[in-house]
Amino acid sequence: MDLSDAPHEHAFRVQVRDWIAAHAPRPAERRDPARLRRWAQDLREAGFVGASWPKEYGGGSLTSEQQAILNEELARADAPPIPGGMGLLWVGPAIIRYGTPEQKARYVPAILRGEHTWCTGYSEPNAGSDLASLRTSAVRDGDVYVVNGQKIWTTVAHLSNYCFLLARTSDGPAKQAGLTVLLVDMTLPGIEVRPLRQITGDCEFNEVFFSDVRVPVDARLGDEGQGWTIVRSALVDERTGMAASIRVDKDLDGLIALARRNGKSADPVTRQKIAELAIGCHVLRWSSARMLSDLLHGRLNPGIASSNKYFTSNLLQALSEAVLDVMGMDALLYEQPDASPDFGSASPGYRFLYNRCLTIAGGTSEVQRNIMAQRVLGLPR
Ligand SMILES: Cc1cc2nc3c(=O)[nH]c(=O)nc-3n(C[C@H](O)[C@H](O)[C@H](O)COP(=O)(O)OP(=O)(O)OC[C@H]3O[C@@H](n4cnc5c(N)ncnc54)[C@H](O)[C@@H]3O)c2cc1C
Incomplete structure (x- = not known):
């Protein structure tokens, strides 16, 4: 197997390297929020945010090889990461894969433009590795789900506009079959976010409490009971992203x-x-x-x-x-x-x-x- 760049990949690498050299903030500028915002905007204008997403959803339509070259060159230059966090790494891909046309139009461009920050609500105090045991419930009441329960270790929930929430919509012998993903607006009444302090001294993650939160049914991703399938593929994206980045x-x-x-x-x-x-x-x-x-x-x-x-x-x-x-x-x-x-x-x-x-x-x-x-x-x- 030949793992070296083909000529067209090498040409793309050189182009990306030159672009990064011209646009990336210098080390002394990397704590300046205005400079980081400009960097994020430059990346967007170059088509490097959502670079391998399809053009129809606002992505850059680069091949996966080109995306990998872009990631490598950003790492080599120690450039600040591409903005977008979980929205870019697994929420957007899950919405593209499982969402309705309305959900794609509503959520995906806002992720690419950096307007929406997403958090991920899977873990609970008694459900981490054994995620299928989670108890946060979403009970259908007309055209809403009423959500009650607690999530924990929810990274950036305190900064997020939306939560990619895994909740239980039914109880049954197969625990996985009763799980559903909801795309929850974090400004809805009944949501309380409490930051947790980490060993570094930062407060990056949180406890999130849901008390009778009324989530519209059109914010359900996929079918009722399809949550486990959706989250399994999102976890592959998360682990791939963690390893690659x-x-x-x-x-x-x-x-x-x-x-x-x-x-x-x-x-x-x-x-x-x-x-x-x-x-x-x-x-x-x-x-x-x-x-x-x-x-x-x-x-x-x-x-x-x-x-x-x-x-x-x-x-x-x-x-x-x-x-x-x-x-x-x-x-x-x-x-x-x-x-x-x-x-x-x-x-x-x-x-x-x-x-x-x-x-x-x-x-x-x-x-x-x-x-x-x-x-x-x-x-x-
Ligand atoms: C920095 C950070 C960010 C996080 N961000 C998020 C987030 O944004 N959203 C979110 O939902 N969660 C998040 N988490 C939570 C994370 O997914 C869970 O902590 C993780 O899945 C483990 O679950 P737990 O903490 O409940 O531990 P437990 O599942 O209780 O595990 C305790 C110990 O038992 C071991 N264990 C458990 N089951 C088995 C088994 N079957 N076989 C062998 N060993 C086992 C575990 O490996 C572990 O060592 C984050 C965690 C960290 C550290």
Whole structure:
């Protein structure tokens, strides 16, 4: 298999690289909200937001290879991410796949224009890995569903206009069959959002309470009872996105530069560790190429999405631990984001703490191992 760029891909790569060099904010500008808004607008005008979505929904109609090249070049330049978050990564694709023409016209362009921020309401205090046990109910009353219950760990709910909510519309022996997705307007009466503080000190996620929230029936995505199918494909998009968007090569380069500068690169134990991590980064590169090949052939492959998510999150944690080892006491300068020039805008201490969440978010490592064992290797339960 030849994984190098074909001539037309190379030409696109050069074009994208030049465009990023001309438009991306410089490191010193990356905390300036006005500059980041201009960057987001430039990306939109270039067709790089929703780049591989169909033109009819306002996307850029790039091929998946071109989207991958764009992602790689953005990562290489350490450019701020494409704006759009969950709306872009899995809510928009789910609406394009399962929505009515009215829902596509209403929600998709607003995601691309950055007008709507979405959060995802799956997890509950007693339903995380075993998501099908969730209890938040949506009871039909004429032309609305009345929603009651609690969600937890809802990332950016405090900033969101809409929630991609998984709720129970019926009880029965097959728990999955009673689940339905609702596209909930977060300004509806009866919704309360309470932020939760994380180990980094940030408040990125929340508890969300629903008390007699009246959600119009036309905000239901797909059929009643189709929620499990929709969420399974959205989770593949989420895990694919998590694996693809993480910039391991950049972190490896930073680690090597740091070890060279402070003399640790002469230490055999450190060298061995860096070699192991470098092998991991290479394995991930080829495994990502396989994921891309599935995308190109229109295959929804939960096995590769799970294994890449599992592998990437572990690798990133190992990289951030190695960085702290190589930095030694300097790593305690947690409050100084520019403490190390090798790691972009977040300090290594912050990254170490933040990366703890990666083996939980989007489904824990144990759950990914179960998926690989059962669905890829065919092992008995
Ligand atoms: C940063 C972050 C952001 C998140 N954002 C969102 C969000 O936006 N929306 C949302 O809905 N959720 C979100 N989550 C929640 C996340 O999806 C859940 O935390 C995750 O699915 C695990 O569920 P739980 O926390 O209930 O743990 P549990 O399911 O209770 O698991 C506890 C432990 O038991 C293990 N375990 C459970 N079942 C099995 C099994 N069958 N076999 C082996 N081990 C098992 C787990 O691996 C884990 O170690 C987020 C989580 C994090 C950390």
